[in-house]
Amino acid sequence: MSPRLQDLSTYLQRLGYPSAPPPTLDSLRELQRRHTAEFPFETLATLLRMPVPIDLTSLERKLLHEGRGGYCFELNRMFLALLQQLGFDARGLTGRVLMGGPEDALPARTHLLVLVTIDGVRYIADVGFGGMVPTAPLRLDTDEAQATPHEFYRVQPRDGQYVLRAQVGEEWRAMYVFDLQQQVDIDFVVGNWYVSAHPESPFLGQLFVARTGEGLRKTFNNGSFAVHRLGQDSVRRELPDADSVIEVLREEFDIRVPAHPQLHEAIERLLAKPVAA
Numbered sequence: 001m002s003p004r005l006q007d008l009s010t011y012l013q014r015l016g017y018p019s020a021p022p023p024t025l026d027s028l029r030e031l032q033r034r035h036t037a038e039f040p041f042e043t044l045a046t047l048l049r050m051p052v053p054i055d056l057t058s059l060e061r062k063l064l065h066e067g068r069g070g071y072c073f074e075l076n077r078m079f080l081a082l083l084q085q086l087g088f089d090a091r092g093l094t095g096r097v098l099m100g101g102p103e104d105a106l107p108a109r110t111h112l113l114v115l116v117t118i119d120g121v122r123y124i125a126d127v128g129f130g131g132m133v134p135t136a137p138l139r140l141d142t143d144e145a146q147a148t149p150h151e152f153y154r155v156q157p158r159d160g161q162y163v164l165r166a167q168v169g170e171e172w173r174a175m176y177v178f179d180l181q182q183q184v185d186i187d188f189v190v191g192n193w194y195v196s197a198h199p200e201s202p203f204l205g206q207l208f209v210a211r212t213g214e215g216l217r218k219t220f221n222n223g224s225f226a227v228h229r230l231g232q233d234s235v236r237r238e239l240p241d242a243d244s245v246i247e248v249l250r251e252e253f254d255i256r257v258p259a260h261p262q263l264h265e266a267i268e269r270l271l272a273k274p275v276a277a
Contacts, residue, residue, distance in 0.1 A: 028123070033149055110195050
């Protein structure tokens with residue numbers, strides 16, 4: 001039996017539901033849209049090189065009661081539990097992130113997403129892919145362009161796997177590749193350990209933050225804060241110090257920033273790093 005959420009009512013209230021919605025496609029669309037707007041993607045824990053537990057008790061405490069967000073193994077793990085508890089036919093999948101790298105790469109399985117089947121039709125749902133998170137479920141068995149409240153996406157079959165692409169300008173960029181291999185909780189634990197603790201993890205000692213809104217995305221990438229509005233040029237500014245970063249985290253992303261004694265030092269160290277060419 002899958003683990004169950006202990007505070008379902010608070011979770012639903014955070015998403016704007018007074019009671020449980022039915023397990024329909026319309027509900028899934030609305031849950032995903034609301035989730036990406038309510039719970040930010042953030043990597044404060046890996047910036048501080050802290051453990052990232054993904055048991056449901058820890059996730060509920062962090063996301064529902066401590067005013068925090070998380071990354072894919074946190075956000076999608078809790079979203080998966082929510083969908084299962086609402087009666088959806090849902091299970092977790094893992095993928096390999098391609099964004100920003102070559103499409104033929106085979107990196108580790110460092111992304112968790114969700115497969116949902118409704119009336120015999122398969123969809124992928126994802127609330128934990130940072131600044132390019134899809135804001136609507138995507139049909140699995142078609143490679144046609146699919147609209148979301150934000151960008152268009154495509155799910156393309158490739159050698160027994162699937163590549164998720166997003167339309168950025170006129171370009172279809174690969175986000176990640178995944179398959180339908182059965183995954184269980186220990187697979188999520190192993191992938192999460194790599195992301196949070198392995199010396200080669202791209203998240204270790206880094207700070208990435210993202211949140212969606214109506215017609216916009218907000219992102220923070222190691223000192224650069226940007227607002228991306230649909231159909232407009234992005235507005236970006238570089239933040240000069242730890243205090244300005246913390247203010248943006250609080251005011252723009254609604255994160256209750258933890259009172260960690262090394263937080264200022266970790267942010268200042270991050271801001272002092274040279275920007276890659």
